[in-house]
Amino acid sequence: MSARPAIRRAGPADLDRIVEIERECFGTVDGAFSRRQLRRLLANPNAYWMLGADGLAVACWLTASNGRARWARLYSLAVHPKLRGQGWGGRLLRAGLAWMRARDLSVCRAEVNALNHPARRLYARFGFQEVGRLPGYYGPAVDGLRLVLHLSTEKSAAAGDTSAGKRSQRRGRGSSGRVRNP
Numbered sequence: 403m404s405a406r407p408a409i410r411r412a413g414p415a416d417l418d419r420i421v422e423i424e425r426e427c428f429g430t431v432d433g434a435f436s437r438r439q440l441r442r443l444l445a446n447p448n449a450y451w452m453l454g455a456d457g458l459a460v461a462c463w464l465t466a467s468n469g470r471a472r473w474a475r476l477y478s479l480a481v482h483p484k485l486r487g488q489g490w491g492g493r494l495l496r497a498g499l500a501w502m503r504a505r506d507l508s509v510c511r512a513e514v515n516a517l518n519h520p521a522r523r524l525y526a527r528f529g530f531q532e533v534g535r536l537p538g539y540y541g542p543a544v545d546g547l548r549l550v551l552h553l554s555t556e557k558s559a560a561a562g563d564t565s566a567g568k569r570s571q572r573r574g575r576g577s578s579g580r581v582r583n584p
């Protein structure tokens with residue numbers, strides 16, 4: 403009997419699961435995607451969805467291009483509150499960056515709520531640079547930060563594999579912040 407993979411690609415059949423994590427992590431106030439938006443995103447051929455932790459951790463990347471350059475945008479990243487601080491966020495990021503490398507995408511862009519310090523720390527560990535401020539991006543007086551990671555400068559410590567450990571702890575229109583398009 404083969405072990406279930408810790409992280410797997412998600413698809414349209416995972417809609418219910420993902421709606422639930424979105425609500426759990428972002429809530430309505432904090433800008434969770436609606437069921438309709440999620441259904442559309444799950445069917446988007448440019449989107450790459452991943453689920454981990456038996457469906458309690460989710461990430462979504464979207465490829466984008468302007469005709470010449472191609473890059474990926476980290477569109478959503480969420481770990482159920484009861485599993486935070488155990489490395490799932492990092493594992494999903496690593497898996498997404500591996501997916502990018504396999505597609506020759508060397509730049510990852512994202513946005514984060516300036517008040518979302520756990521997410522900012524996680525991205526900094528991977529080498530994301532905060533390259534701009536987005537005033538009011540997450541609501542009145544709640545700024546966003548524009549993030550960029552060039553895979554060539556990805557931090558090797560974060561890129562390496564880590565064992566599961568112990569330690570507990572979006573476009574959010576609230577305090578948590580969120581990686582997401584406007």
Ligand SMILES: CC(C)(COP(=O)(O)OP(=O)(O)OC[C@H]1O[C@@H](n2cnc3c(N)ncnc32)[C@H](O)[C@@H]1OP(=O)(O)O)[C@@H](O)C(=O)NCCC(=O)NCCS
Binds near residue numbers: 572
């Ligand atoms: C941001 C978020 C995705 C991080 O997920 P996570 O699974 O807790 O992330 P990790 O466990 O990989 O890392 C978080 C912390 O745990 C620590 N950690 C990770 N693995 C660990 C281990 N094996 N042992 C001990 N500590 C560990 C990390 O060092 C990190 O510490 P730090 O915050 O002091 O830097 C999660 O908090 C979340 O879903 N938040 C709500 C939604 C959200 O804000 N999403 C991001 C939108 S921008």
